[in-house]
Amino acid sequence: MKVGYERDFLRYLQSLLAEVERRIRRGHARLALSQNQQSSGAAGPT
Known part of the structure; x- marks a missing residue:
């Protein structure tokens, strides 16, 4: 029995x-969202 x-x-x-x-x-x-945005050429949040 645990105390x-x-x-x-x-x-x-x-x-x-x-x-x-x-x-x-x-x-x-x-990370996945960031990689998807980069691969689609979309600019990330500034």
Whole structure:
């Protein structure tokens, strides 16, 4: 059985992991969008 602080720490680590994964997905989407704009010749945001 996990002690309270261990459970809280595990929850904290899981929230960090979820946030990092979300940021990675957003970064990949932003990169793909940027590459699509460059390949189509469209000007990026100024």
